[in-house]
Amino acid sequence: MITIKGLNKVYSNGNHALKDINLEIPAGMFGLLGPNGAGKSTLMRILVALLEPSSGEVNIFGYDLRKKRKEIRSILGYLPQDFRFFAKYKTYEFLDYAARLSGINSAKKRKQAVDTMLDSVGLFDVRERYANKLSGGMKRRLGIAQALIHNPKVIIVDEPTSGLDPEERIRFRNLLSEVSGNDVIIILSTHIVGDISSTCKRMALMNNGKISFNGSPQEMLKHAEGKVWRIKVQGDELQQISNLYPVISTIPSGAIWEVQVVADEIKDYEAEPYTPNLEHAYVYYMENKLNLWTND
């Protein structure tokens, strides 16, 4: 269990990146959703002890983050948002180095762990290749491999699927799902709603340095029920619609357009309710619930 209380982070340039964050993260996959710049990465970097919070408390499996960094670091696996530029190590060396630093000291066990991990992320055949020469997807896989090599209790992955093709993305999600079976906490920070909807039991929504929502994806969906509408309009009315409501999608259907919008109610247009998905819920939450929507 990770408990975050009253967590604040103010950068030296005055940017208040985290504002009084309170969060409890249980075992299992936990999704952290939010737009770019919401403070997700700052929160992640604080959790992995790369960044010091300005105030507040973080407790990870009973360890106070301010005092027991070593203990926390020993149960942690981390895949940063950017994971592209490597020193000149071969693929297996990179994993071997990570394994050594995580306390797998027996050469035999280490070799076994490295080989198994390479195999499970499908990099065994390229283990002799310099990590820099791997493709983007392979690099991500190597990234998750190094985060998992020592069987950590907390795995923190920051925007792991950005830039991956759909196949690699699915593979990645599956890999994480497999791991989440073993009583570990996986925090998955993303701005891609699909990553969370398919894997996370619990999630939080971050915006502007604050937690806007904390609950299960289903609870999130509930908020959006009856708030998603389908409107059929003429082409010349499109602009008007988009000025009035947050538009999720516009699909041409012959001479008319089928527009999906989120709103508490629709006036002046004939609209039919639509069954929301998490993406709709996210938009509804971001645009309406948080009153970000302006129709100026």
Place this chain on the structure above:
Amino acid sequence: MISFIRHIRYVSKFESKLLLRGWFFRIFAILVILILVTLNIQMLLSDNNFWAVIALPSNIPYFNLLLLNTGQAVVAIFLASDFLKRDKKLDTSEVFYVRPLSNAEYVFGKILGNLRVFLILNLIAMAISIIFTLASPDTSVDWSSYLVYFFVISIPTLVYIIGLSIFLMLVLRNQALTFILLLGYIGVTLFYVSDKFYYLFDYMAYYLPLMKSTIVGFPNWDTIITHRAIYFFAGLTCIFITIPLFGRLPNSSRGSYPWIALSICTLIICVGAGYKHVSGILWQSEIRLAYTQINNQYVHTPKMLIDKYDISVTQHPQIFTSSTKMTGLALATSSVFTFCLNPGLEITEIKSEDKVLIYNREKQIILIDFGREIAKGDTVSLSVNYGGRLDNSFCYLDIPKEELEKHYSMFLFNSDKQYSFQTDNYALLTPETYWYPRPGTSYSDKSPDWQQTYFSRFTLNVIPLSGLIPLSQGEGTENEDGSYSFAPEYPAQAISLIIGNYKHKSTLKDSVLYSIKYIDGHDFFSAPLDSISDTIPALARNLKEDIERTYKLDYPFKRFSIIEVPAQFYSYPHAWSQAQEVLQPEMVFFTEKGWDNNQLCIKNYIENYKRWMQIGHEEASIRLVNNILSIFARTEGNFNFSSSGRGTYNITSQANPYFIFPQLFNFRYNIYSPDWAVANRVVELYLQNNLAGNEWEREVNGISSSEKASLLLEKNTFKDLLSDVEQRNLMNSIAGLKAAQLFAPAELKMGVGVFRDFLYRILKDNTFRNVKLESILDTMGKISETDILSNLATWNNPVPLPVYDIGEPEVIHVNDRGVDFFVLNVVISNNSDYDGIVQINLGDTRGQQDDDLRTNRKVLIPAHKSKQLTSIWDNEPDDLTVNTMISGNLPSIIRLSTKTSIKNETRKLTEQERDYILPENISDNVRSDEVIVDNEDTTLFILSKEANIGLLPKWMDNTKTQFKYSGFGWWRPPIRWTATTNAGYYGKYIRSAYVVKSVSTRGGTQTATWNIPVPVPAYYELYYHVFKDNSVRYNWNRNNNAEYKFKVAYGKDVEDAYIRMTNSTNDGWEQLGVYYFESDTVSVTLSNECKLNSVTADAVKIVRRR
């Protein structure tokens, strides 16, 4: 702790991996290996072996590691600071930052990773040198030195520079700025600060004396350890402080505290070591000053003349004990007498006739109270028991601090300077150390009274440590109890003692026993010289006889030994004597295998001689031995070559410490003066008669040492110059000139040869006695009927310099009734207000004592008088050399050709020509129809203002020299007009010219202009005085159409004129053309546009056409 080490190991392993995969390091490593392999082959396996590394095998790792160290100190900056930048750049670094290792483990690991690759390179470098050393048949591997140099050169340098670069990188957060700062720092410390401030800033150990002797190891071990500790701990401080500065959150909030505390500790150690290093050296200066002041205090207290010494010495590891019995004569009536003993030695008891005496000790001074008044002239006996270790800082109190602190090096090898040794298996005790009690004080800068040493009779009994052999003056005999006794058959001023594992090779030739005494295992000479082993004694004898003949002094001892001493042994010349400590009566100390003399690489040199000279093995061996032995006959030792700015060069020669003259003179005569500490040296130099100096040295410097001495003596008193540290290298020239000046009036009166013979006779009468300079001068004055003694008083004043106009010699071939004679005339005018003396020589009589007045004569030329010197010869006379001695003439020595103008006449020889006559008042033969303007003319000769020069060359060239004239190298001439002198230039008194680098720019960039006054409108021939330097004379430029370009401006006309400058051009006046000059002044301008390297501006003349 285990995980701490484990993590460091892991990080370092992977960091090394990265560095080894980087091209930067790979290229550096390949270059290093290539360079070292080449140099090692060259030094150890080629035909031109490097004796310094073969003689001292420890010099091989010293050389290799020092060279590598310089390179790695630079490369380490790039690599060490790079990991921080890399960490910043690589987003993947963060996945290691989140591992449970501490910051300290990470930083240490990274640094160790860096160190590791360099250490691997060091190991490779050492392996290379070991392989080549093993392959060399001439030397062996000094295994322990590899370890020592690795730890004292490489480790501290790397730890320091890596620590410093990481620290700076963290503070500055900018790699480029860090590089620039550190490279600047390296440049400044290496090239500018170098060995200044007692090597304090020499972090690369580039100047630190690190040479190891195979006899005594490192005598300066303390200094080395302290110095290296400064940098090792400075490096650690930087590394420790890096940990809290490192931009990753520590494992625990107080994780940085121990490292801050540690960095404070190491900083304290570093500063402490620095303080110890500097204060140790400063203490030496202070204690030396204290010793001198104590000497000053007691210099006039009553002392004795010790007639007989019986010294017993027992050697112990690192120390010795001694009991010295003395029989002395009181030189004043007193109950307390002053003695001097090295302050490092402890006295246990002083006794006289079984009565224990009370004594007072103040550092080196012992005031012995005999408990009763001893009348002047009474004899007493006493014995002193003492022992301990000698304090070397007590030696050479007269030598200035700057001189003592100068580093002693050859190539990259820096040697410590030691004046005595006491180790577990070696001892070297020379008189300079005062290793036994001597009457009076040692050096005092207040009174030369201290210096009145006396001849004493010595016996010496030595009990050496087991297996060691003692050496001293006299024949050593081994007693039954294992002790050795020495009893030199002559009285000596002092005695020395050497104890070591000595072996010897000896041969008796003409009643002198010639020996080489070497440390066991150091016989590198017997095998390669085996074929001429029978001839060597004769070669030594020949050299001895040559020297005896040259100086008209005989070698007074029955033995002559060359004794090998440790490499660090060093001696300085004292102002009062040419005898340095490397010379002791009947012995010469040669530093370990003569490591700094490449000729001792005997095998190679014999082969080279055979090849170069196309001669056989035996002849080559003989030539080599003669060359090696010639070191004992040379007056000059090492030459220091320096450049005082672009194109200007300077060579200074040091006195040759091995010059054997003191064996013939100083160890048997002792001339002293209460006023002039330099008395003995003045007589020595007079007898050596070597005022001329080296011609080539003059050529390089543009002015000779003797001329410099003259110019200095014109402005300063002799005493001032004697105490001037900057003029130490000119000491022989200054004292030599004073000696020549002192004796010249007497020589004039008696003739040089006769005067010298008398002087030799007086000296011989005073063999092994002390004789006062004043009494010699008094006696010589009476014999020569000149007042030499009062001449001595003039030493207190600067000497005004006469100047001489020396005419061209004229030779008349006279046929007198069928018999051929050659009459040689030369006119010399003294155009100054001061009388002067010139020396005339015919042929090359330098260093020779020739009694023929025609070939070797001093002539007095009074002020404003001229003299014609005439001599008659049966054959064509040789060239004439006029040495103007102490004069304003430059060059002071001019060789005049007698071959160029021989007139034939058939007549009787006139009465005046019968003898060598000196008619006075011959008028100055100046031609009224010619006008000469020389470059020395300050109003009529004008140089152009300096051309535009870049800032860097200007700065490089910005030097202040003491003398107006300097030498220059034709291959790299000066960029400013630079004055230089040479007998080939024109000049009435000063034969000088200005030289500047030439350019191809049309019209040149610099000019020299002569404005010549025209007496009357008429036709004139215009001449330029040509001097071809060696580059033109031997056509080194390979340019056959170079010319000097002139512009001749008269009236309103400006005409071009040229002189072709090739090897066939004549020296001297060369015509530029014939002109009708109406105006009152003609301007001749020479530009520096020329195809030669340089252009010379000398003199221009016009000659009226009749």
